[in-house]
Amino acid sequence: MQATDIKAASLMPRKKTSEFKEVTRHLIKNRAAVAGLVIIGVFILASLFAPVFATHDPLRTELGNRLQPPTREHILGTDELGRDLFSRMLYGGRISLNIGIISVIIGLTFGVPIGAVSGYFGGKLDIFTQRFIDIMIAFPGILLAIVIVTVLGVGVENVMIATGIASVPIYARLVRGSVLAIKEQSYVDAAHAAGLGDIRIIFRQIIPNCLAPIIVQSTFQIATSILWAAGLGFLGLGAQAPTPEWGAILSNGRAYIRTAHHLTTYPGLAILFMVLGFNLVGDGLRDALDPKTR
Amino acid sequence: MTTAAAADILVVTDLKKYFPIRTGVLSRISGYVKAVDGVSFSIKPGETFALVGESGCGKSTTGRTILRLYDATSGDVQYNGEDVLGASRERMRKLRKSMQIVFQDPYSALNPRMTVGASIGEILKVHRIAAGKEIRERVEEVLVRCGLEAYHSWRYPHEFSGGQRQRVVIARALALDPQFIVADEPISALDVSIQSQIINLLEDLQDAYDLTYLFISHDLSVVRHMADRVGVMYLGKLVELAPKRQFYKEPLHPYSQALLSAIPVSDPSIKKKRIILKGDVPSPANPPAGCPFHTRCPYLMDVCRSVTPELMRAESGTEVACHLVHPIT
Numbered sequence: 001m002q003a004t005d006i007k008a009a010s011l012m013p014r015k016k017t018s019e020f021k022e023v024t025r026h027l028i029k030n031r032a033a034v035a036g037l038v039i040i041g042v043f044i045l046a047s048l049f050a051p052v053f054a055t056h057d058p059l060r061t062e063l064g065n066r067l068q069p070p071t072r073e074h075i076l077g078t079d080e081l082g083r084d085l086f087s088r089m090l091y092g093g094r095i096s097l098n099i100g101i102i103s104v105i106i107g108l109t110f111g112v113p114i115g116a117v118s119g120y121f122g123g124k125l126d127i128f129t130q131r132f133i134d135i136m137i138a139f140p141g142i143l144l145a146i147v148i149v150t151v152l153g154v155g156v157e158n159v160m161i162a163t164g165i166a167s168v169p170i171y172a173r174l175v176r177g178s179v180l181a182i183k184e185q186s187y188v189d190a191a192h193a194a195g196l197g198d199i200r201i202i203f204r205q206i207i208p209n210c211l212a213p214i215i216v217q218s219t220f221q222i223a224t225s226i227l228w229a230a231g232l233g234f235l236g237l238g239a240q241a242p243t244p245e246w247g248a249i250l251s252n253g254r255a256y257i258r259t260a261h262h263l264t265t266y267p268g269l270a271i272l273f274m275v276l277g278f279n280l281v282g283d284g285l286r287d288a289l290d291p292k293t294r
Numbered sequence: 295m296t297t298a299a300a301a302d303i304l305v306v307t308d309l310k311k312y313f314p315i316r317t318g319v320l321s322r323i324s325g326y327v328k329a330v331d332g333v334s335f336s337i338k339p340g341e342t343f344a345l346v347g348e349s350g351c352g353k354s355t356t357g358r359t360i361l362r363l364y365d366a367t368s369g370d371v372q373y374n375g376e377d378v379l380g381a382s383r384e385r386m387r388k389l390r391k392s393m394q395i396v397f398q399d400p401y402s403a404l405n406p407r408m409t410v411g412a413s414i415g416e417i418l419k420v421h422r423i424a425a426g427k428e429i430r431e432r433v434e435e436v437l438v439r440c441g442l443e444a445y446h447s448w449r450y451p452h453e454f455s456g457g458q459r460q461r462v463v464i465a466r467a468l469a470l471d472p473q474f475i476v477a478d479e480p481i482s483a484l485d486v487s488i489q490s491q492i493i494n495l496l497e498d499l500q501d502a503y504d505l506t507y508l509f510i511s512h513d514l515s516v517v518r519h520m521a522d523r524v525g526v527m528y529l530g531k532l533v534e535l536a537p538k539r540q541f542y543k544e545p546l547h548p549y550s551q552a553l554l555s556a557i558p559v560s561d562p563s564i565k566k567k568r569i570i571l572k573g574d575v576p577s578p579a580n581p582p583a584g585c586p587f588h589t590r591c592p593y594l595m596d597v598c599r600s601v602t603p604e605l606m607r608a609e610s611g612t613e614v615a616c617h618l619v620h621p622i623t
Contacts, residue, residue, distance in 0.1 A: 019450075185402045186397040186398075186399060186402045186403040187402065187403050187404055187405045187413075189358070189363050189395070189397070190395065190397065190403055190404075190463075190466065191405075192363055193361055193363060193390060193393075193394060193395045194390065194394075194417040194420070194421075194466070194470065195386070195387040195390035195391065195417075195420060195421060196416070196417070196420055197420075200416075200420070204408075204416065205405050205408075208405075208407040208408075209405070209406065209407055211407075
């Protein structure tokens with residue numbers, strides 16, 4: 001409980017954004033989180049304006065200019081087919097961000113209700129759901145994603161679905177834990193006593209109160225999904241040639257690591273920084289959302 | 295019994311609530327915590343019936359089981375002649391409108407993510423008591439009735455003090471226009487200076503809306519002030535049930551006598567004989583045979599160890615479950 005300031009005691013009705021403002025204030029005080037926000041911001045801008053920043057067509061091959069090291073013409077050099085690496089990485093960033101965000105949306109839409117219902121109702125349903133989730137969690141996420149992609153077929157869309165499904169059990173477990181704690185609060189009893197229905201209680205009383213861990217997990221999960229997608233791309237299970245995708249670029253460049261290391265260095269650094277950015281923000285959010293660490 | 299049932303707003307008969315104790319990998323049930331073990335009482339309209347006893351004696355569980363916040367193990371609850379425990383979902387929703395609860399801890403009783411107005415408004419909407427603009431008006435009306443201001447409906451629970459929150463909790467219970475309210479230790483989490491305000495509020499509301507209270511408390515001085523009748527619980531059982539005056543003048547059960555002797559008196563010159571009970575309350579998972587109180591009773595007799603005394607009416611009108619008062623012949 002924060003000490004109420006003078007404003008809180010004033011007679012004016014307070015705006016609904018107080019909680020949001022509070023969290024933002026704490027996030028901005030955290031230097032690492034700000035660094036993370038800056039990194040993510042740079043990547044988002046670069047992806048949004050990829051066509052503006054790109055110096056070349058990312059798909060145009062120029063066989064006379066193969067494996068050029070960075071020059072003024074090609075800022076990050078060219079790949080084995082003479083395509084401009086800088087332009088390809090800008091477009092590749094779009095794919096990675098998309099995969100990160102969409103897979104998290106998929107994970108949230110299925111994982112949160114499954115976890116909430118399982119924790120809320122308990123009993124046999126809970127035992128059954130949780131054992132199934134145990135099985136899914138027993139596989140490392142990337143392995144699960146590989147299995148799903150193998151079943152669905154390769155391609156960017158399927159990578160999104162696969163990483164999304166692979167994150168469902170993580171959300172389901174997380175939300176179930178929070179729900180178990182929150183459903184014991186007296187305001188949930190009060191809602192029962194007032195005759196509110198179970199579905200309404202889950203969505204109006206319980207889920208809004210376990211948002212903090214969900215938000216934190218989502219920022220981490222974007223990073224993880226990007227990493228999984230790059231892994232799948234590296235294994236040739238993600239975006240197919242000639243689509244520029246960081247994992248795929250890295251994988252293709254591997255053959256030339258002795259002669260043209262820029263083909264592996266820059267995509268590797270890009271993946272590193274994007275994942276780092278989301279993780280830093282996730283850490284910051286966890287502290288900002290937890291009233292105890294404020 | 296039938297004539298009495300017609301006059302009573304709430305009749306509880308042999309109510310039992312056992313919580314299973316699960317152990318092992320397969321969570322097999324290895325025993326039961328007998329939180330409420332065969333409690334019977336009835337409440338008249340407009341009356342305040344107080345349930346007292348130390349923590350863990352099952353008084354809160356009794357209140358919650360009556361409202362079906364817990365599923366009863368067995369027993370019967372009649373509310374205005376209607377079967378509560380067997381009521382259908384739809385029927386129960388209607389019953390809940392007139393049976394409400396005020397919680398002990400006002401800090402956990404309000405959803406921290408909803409404004410007070412939204413919390414109360416949602417209940418009104420679900421029961422179709424009001425719609426659209428009326429919701430706001432009705433919310434503000436109950437808040438004002440409970441000593442708050444209309445603009446408080448825009449605030450979140452963390453912006454209130456403990457006493458104000460308890461007013462909000464009472465306002466929420468009142469919003470559905472109930473006849474019967476379970477007040478589950480409504481003041482024990484509050485500062486002493488606030489307690490009296492909340493007590494006064496509860497009394498005002500009772501007069502204004504003809505409310506009936508099941509007042510659960512361990513504070514015997516508050517009960518003396520509020521209650522019309524008192525029921526004393528020990529280890530899930532009612533051991534004494536008496537009109538207030540009779541109870542405070544002449545408690546019959548040794549446990550009641552010990553409880554009453556523990557009330558502080560505001561005059562230091564009065565020397566009171568305190569009855570100090572030995573030992574702890576036995577575990578409700580493994581209650582003693584015979585009288586539940588026999589392990590701590592100063593007047594222990596042989597019969598107490600084997601025969602459980604029944605709640606029976608004594609000459610003074612008090613109902614008491616004790617072999618001292620009702621010797622077995």
